[in-house]
Amino acid sequence: MTFWLAYKMLFGNIKRAIFPFLGVLCGIISLIMTLSLGAGGESIINTNLSAIGDNRIMIGGNSFNQRDIRILENYPFVEYALFPKARSYTDDNIYIGYPERVFDILDLPHLNDREVIVDKNQFENVKVGDTLELSIGTYRDRFLIKGLYEEKNPLELMRKGNRIIVSQDTYERIFGERNFSEIVISFEKGEDAEEYIPIILNKFRQDRGLYGDIQLLETPEVYKRIEKIKNIVSMTLGILSVISLGIGGLGIMNLIGSNIRSRTGHMGILRAMGMSSKDMVIMFITEGVIISFIGSIVGLILGIIFSVFVGKVINIYPVFSFGDIFISLVISLVVGIVMGSIPAVKAGEKNTIELLREI
Template sequence: MKMIFWFACKMLLGNSKRAIFPFLGVVGGITALIMSFSLGAGGEEIISTNLSAIGSNRIMIGGQEMSARDMQIIENYPFVEYTLFPGARENSGNNIFIGYSQKALMALGLRNLGDREVILDKNQFPDKQPGDRVDLVTENGVRSFTVAGIYEEKNPFELMKQGNRIIVSQGYFERLFGKYRYNELIVSFDKNEDAEDLIPLLLKRFNEDRRSYGQVRLLETPEVYKRIVKIQRMVKNTLGILSFISLCIGGFGIMNLIAGGVRARTGHIGILRAMGMSRENIVKIFLAEGVIISIIGSLSGVIIGVIGAILSGKLIMIPPQFNVLQILFALVVSLAFGIGMGVYPARKAGNIAITDALRDI
C-alpha cells in the first residue's frame, strides 16, 4: 500500500498543474459546506429566537376605546397566553416606559410588578441588580424606582428603537402617564393553539363580551411570521444545493485528472504492467490520486471554511455554530466523491492491454 501511495504522489507532483483544478474544486466545495452549515445553523437560531421574541402565534385587533378591562376579558380565555397594548409606551428623556400585563410578565418569566417597581434590560443597565434603586426621568420629573428584575430584550423590532427600555406594570403605567384608552391590542395564543382557527372564535366571543363598547376587528394575522419561516427554509436549502454543486465540480475535476493521467501515462502503464504490476495495483494507484486530492482538499477546505465562517459571521452579525458531525459528514462526502469519480478512469487504466500501452512509448 505504501508503494501505491508513493507512485500516486509522484504522479501528482509530476502533473501538479492539472491537479490544481480538482484540488480547488474540493476545497471550494468543503469550504462552502462548512460555511453554509455553520452560518445556516447560526442564522436559524437567530431567526428562531427572533420569531419567538416577536411572537409567531399572535394577532393584533383594533377598536375604539379599548382599556385594561378588555385586556382582562381576553386574558381570561383559556386559549390566550397574554395580551399587550402596543400604545402602552411613553418616551421620557432617553427612557421608554412600557406597560406589561401580569400575564405578559409571566410569559417573560418575570414576576408581577407593584408601583414604582421596574424591570430593566441588562444590556442597557449592566450595573443594576434586583433590589437596587434607580432614578429615572418621567413626565413628572425624576423619580426613584426599585429594580424588581433584569431581562434581555431579543425582539429585533424593539432593539432597533432608541432609548432605555423600562418595563412597568400596566396599571402603574396608566396612573403614571394618565393613559387609559388604546386603539390596538396584541393577543398571543398558547403555543399549542392554532391562531388561524381561533381568530373567528376570539372576535365573536370578545365582541359579545364587550357588549356596548363597540366592535373590534382583526388588524394583523400570524401569516407574516409563517412567511419568514418559509424564507428561512428556502435560504437554507439554496445554500445546501450550491455547496453540493461545488463539491460535484471538485469530483468531476478529480475524474478528469485521473482520466487525463491515464491518457498521458499510457506508456508508463505499459512498462509497469510489463514489469509484473497487476491490473489491481494499477487501478489502486490512480484511485490513490483521487483519495490524496480529496483528503488534502477536504482538510484545507475545513480550515478555510471555519476561518471564513468566523470572519463572515462577524461581518453579517451571525455567530456561526460548528457541528463536529456535520464536519465529519463533509469529509466523508468529499472522500466518497474522490473515490467514486475516480473509479471509472482508474478501471479503464487497469484494463489497458500491455501491447497497446507499450505502443505509446
C-alpha cells in the same frame, strides 16, 4: 502493496499533490461556511421576520383594562394578550408596560414595582442588580434592574429612545393610564388564528358584559405572508447546500481524473511490470481518498475558524450542526469517489501498449 504504492506515489511528489489538495481544501471550507453562516443567517432572518409578523390579531373598543387581559388569557388557545399602546416616550426613554404572561413568553423575569428590564445594547454599562435613576417629566425615582434583554424586532429598533420594560401595574401607576382602546391577542405558532376570530369576538363580548362593543382591527395576514417568506429562505439555503455538496464531489472526481491523465505513462510501466487493471484502479482511488480525507480534516478546522471570523465581520453568528456537517462531508466524499472511479476504471481498461505510447 497497492495501498503502500499509492501512498509512496502520492507523497513522493508533493508538488503534484498540492493542487488537488488545495482544491479539496477550498471546497470543504466553502461547504462549512455555507452551512454554518447560512444557518446563522436563516436564524436571524426567521427571528426578525417572526418579530414583524406574529400569529396574532388586534381588537379595538371604547375602553379595555387589565380585567380584559385576564379574561382573554383564560381562553386555552390564547398565548398572551397585551396593550400595544401601553408605551410612553419621555426624556429619550421608551417605557413599555407588559402584563405578567408576556414575561413568561419572552423568558424574562417578572417585575415588581420600581423594577425594570432594559436593552443591554442601549445600557451597556449596567448589570442585573444595579439601580437606575430615571426621570419621567418632573418625577424622578430609582429603579432596580431586574433583567437585560436584546431587542430583535427591526421595526422596534428603528424607534428613537432607550427601551425600558416595566410591569403593566408600574406603567399605569407612573403614567396614570388604566384604560386602552386596543388589545393584541397572540396565538400559538401552529394555530390558525383565522378560525378563532369569530370565537374570540363572540365569547369575549359575552364575558365582558355591558362594557361596550368590540371590533376586529387587524388579522394575521402578515403572519401568513411571513411564514411563506421563511419557507422560501429555508428552501434557498437548502439548494445552496446541495450545490456545495455537488461542487465538493466534482472536485474529488476531477482530482482522481487529473491524476490519471498526468500519469498515463507511469500506468503503462506498472502494467508492463505485472500490475493488474483492478489494482491500478484501487491505487488511484486510494490516492483520491487519502487527499480527500486529509483535505476534509484540515478544511473542517479552517472552515470553522473562517466562519467565526467572517461571522464577526458581517454580524452573523455561525450555527454549527456537526451532524449535518459530518453527513455532508461523507456524502461529498462518497459522491466524489464514486464519480472519480469512472475515469479510473476507463483507464484501467486500456491495454499496456496504449498506455506506453503516452511516455
